[in-house]
Amino acid sequence: MMTKIIEQHRQRRSSGLGNQQQQVNSKDAIDALLEMQAADTITITDDHIKAIVFFSYNVFVGGMEMTSTTLEWMMSSLIQYPDVLKKLQAELEAIVGREREIQESDLKGMEYLLSVVNETLRLYPAVPLLIPHRSTEDSTIDRYSIPKKSGDFVNSWALGRDPIVWKDPLEFKPERFMGKDIDFIKGKEYFDVVPFGVGRRACPGISMSFATMNFTIAQLVHCFDWRVEGELDINECNGAFLPRKHDILVFPSLRLPTCL
Template structure:
């Protein structure tokens, strides 16, 4: 009886302990669930994918108004957290920068950028840190980018001559095409050492191919969110990414071969020479071969060409819609430079209204409205909420730029809002971070900003502009095409009039 009694009580105790453990674990799980950021309810399997349309930055901004500046969503099997305020963004990109310094797997980047060996999409780690350091010191240093100043001035001068010729007979010009050609020429000269024609690249030309990869790269890919579906390629994205990868690889192979053949003869080193020299020196402390060189060169081409061009297009569009702002900028340029010569890069310092226009345009039309997604490398806590490892972090700078809690009259184009303001766009002030912030901020920020300021100043100083086809400023179509770079849906057609004396 004694043994039975002991066994009986032990059984009861074990049962109670099991029940206690079960409820305790469930309580912990419930608390964890409660600590997830708020967000919209999802559908089985799909999660919240059905809530995203053609302009996900706008869809997410609307959802943030309902659910708050830190929002939890699920895209298929991928948990995501969306930041839509400066305060929350700072906690991700500054306070916990290292935890969120990784990039998630991206099928397009896997094929196009040589298994994500680029700086833009590369996994955070020793290789990525060393490559970023190499690029900043060797390719994007102030000295190196400054050495291309004469080239930039010559190319922009050629653009002015081309538009001036059209202006002489009152013809309309496709300013989008003109600026695109300028971007391709400057990028090729800086990176590859010479200009390449569209036919040297692909039948469609530089910009069409680059815009395709930017557009496809931003489409929600079922293979990324449902790995088991990847093999079926239901959207045809894998096929198109592979085709694009072949175009880029053929072009880059050609360039590298040309440089190897001329290596001994060249006196001036471009980006390709520097990168190939790094391979041949054997100085690398990590794996480094032609795949890495091509990935970095492609990074440079995509980043330098399309982003700057798009930023200039949006700024000119904003000025065309607001003639009074155009006149103010022209007046500043007249007072600081005069009407007897074109703008030089050395003139850019001190052009206060020019900087205000660029900030305001980048606030309203950020080139990358969702930045590129980050990925958490470990479980952590942000603003009192639990963020799981492998969560995708999306920073909606479009929502921040249109937030009435941050900006007065946020939908209006008002460059004067920055007068006397200490708001900067270099990643320190989280109200305006068009180039990102923290470890994953754009390494070519200074070069990109120089190009945007210089080209915009030149176009506004040299010409008066009217919209073609009798379109009124208020009727200018500002529709966007969402992508990794979000550009104008329609090309900008304008009629220029040369305004300088020379």
């Protein structure tokens, strides 16, 4: 498939169809890579182009999947724990006020918002089993011998609910992350909760996912109050990802007229 797409781009470039401005407007990442390939200033083969495109696709799709799943669990948890929702709204009002919508630049000082996101990732990691790894050398972990080239699966779901590590592990308590210097994006490792993995093999979509999650949930909580009719279903599905078993149906009511 990718070979065919690359050839189509190559033929379009060589045919010179359309005027120059149209070619500029329709230029995409593959065109840019083909230009670099033609310039011969750096060695880029078609295999390199395929690898770059597929990597970019995985970053985009992985970030979207983790973001949408986590946002659903975050909304579920905030509705299930209205005191947490009110506390988050209070932080948003203290920083932003009620006269305008939230801007992305406002998010930097919102510690409780970050704690809500981290607590959601602890309880409901979008990928319960991280991408498999393979050990590069013989090692020993907690008296267990791990031979070289062993396949390793990290259960991030179990890590986040371990009663030895977490007090009241099934309770949604963002306060447990207050004052802790955790930054998944900058690679500050915190092995008690690893929703994105750690080290060089961490998820490359962290930055996109975090930016989208923080900004989206802040907008939803700042602009609206939320309620659910009947009992809130918090059952999970089993699989490679951890979505809700049933869709969440909630009813918003406007808090801020500026959000209209």
